[in-house]
Amino acid sequence: MSSIQPQASPPPMVQAAGVSKWFGDLVAVSDVSFSIGAGVTALLGPNGAGKSTLLRMMCGLARPSNGSLTVLGKDPRADVAVLGRIGMAPQQEALLDYLSGREFVELAAQLHQVANPAEAARQAIQTVELDPDDPRRLATYSKGMRQRIKLAQAIVHDPLMIALDEPLTGLDPRQRREMIALFHRLGAEGKCVIISSHVLDEVERFGSRVLVIAQGRLAAEGDFREIRDLMDDRPLRISIRTDQPRALAIALLDRGVISGCRLEADEVVVVDTSDPVSFRRAVAPAARDQDASLLEMRPLDDDLESVFRYLVGQ
């Protein structure tokens, strides 16, 4: 695991020690340990990495197969009372469609025994920029509205720990900005806001502490900028289309900016580099020296999956 020392943080609200979760032969989460305190923390990883399973375990919806996981010092599976301090917006779109948005959020407030459920529901719905007086049933809500009403029911009881599974899916850019501002506000209020996402740029905007989850393992953790640097430093495989592939490959090898190459077609050479920054600086001068035309250059493994694979291997 690539470990970057986090800055001094408040006492942890969520603590996982050697947590694993498997479903039959499938290992969804493998020996993950971390602690999360107040503020916004992002769980970053590709689809199927185990983020949702981790969030479900944090909220007591699933039991770790091994290890221990506590929220506010309690086991959320065993202690029903601690659920009163947890708010969660799950990933699935399904809602209690026969209720109106107001009824749905009010139900959450009632079950959490909020003093004035109607008023709390109204405020939570307004916080996510929906109309608390909208009488329509949830079945008629758009995807973005469903995301926001899920968020409203997660915060209506003023929880200390808020787990949000891909909460920005389906929101337009303005709504995303508003929601991200809301996450920051909640984090600044001392709440532990945990947000899962598979979108790197989205997490960058959270500007938060990041736990990178890949293949069920904790691949890296720390400040987002440090994680980003770590990702940028990883080796890359790049396909170059040029009219002089052999000469260009030799020139790049001579300059020591690639560690290997393979001619793939008449005009294509695939190179491996462990120093992408130097490679980018060297490739144009090398082409000029060889009188070669650079027709196309594209990374072959720049997708998020390969980034995470690299981090897991570190």
Next chain:
Amino acid sequence: MNTHIYRVVVRSQISTGRLLALAGLSGVAILLAFVARAADDPVEFATRSMGTFGTNIFAPFIALALGCAALGDLVEDRTLVYVWLRPVPRHSVATAAFAAVLSVVGPVVVAVMTVAAAITGVDDLLVATTVATALAVFAYSGIFMALGLRFKRSLLIGLGYIAIWELLMSRLGDWFARLSIRSYPMSILSDATDVSMRLADRSALASYVVPLAVGLAGLIYTSWRLSRTEID
């Protein structure tokens, strides 16, 4: 019991299809009652039809449709999380769901069967039908609510249970009959009118206690299952 969850489950149970099934089966019960009234031996015909239709078909099928849906629909559409992820004791969730099933299935099925018994004109059958149907509803509702939480295809499994166990296997011998819920309410009807019916030879005490115990067992299992299950 949690009244907020009770209200949610009641609302989730009501659908056009289920209301049509209720209306259709209610119509059949009333029709059978009029046929019994005009029969040569109204006591025997009425006892058999109330037993065969009321406790073998009407009560179990309506309890199946609504009992399986009570928590099963929430599991199926992955919305149980919105009930489960609250600081509410699991037995309170189960009790609310059970009360919701009983309060929808019970009044309709029991009232229709009581009216049907009244229509037959067989006085001895009136109270017996009310009690037998109520006990059948209680037992089947408990079983099918638990089934809905436990299995994804609970409606199919429940149909299989009614068709294979309750209607077929129970005829294979006394041991099988004892494990068939319908034999208990049928015994109450049989005792009331002295009409002999296959399976209806359970003791008076067992006829009352076993359906209550089965319904409660379903409720207890549901509570236990809610505290153990992993929520999707």
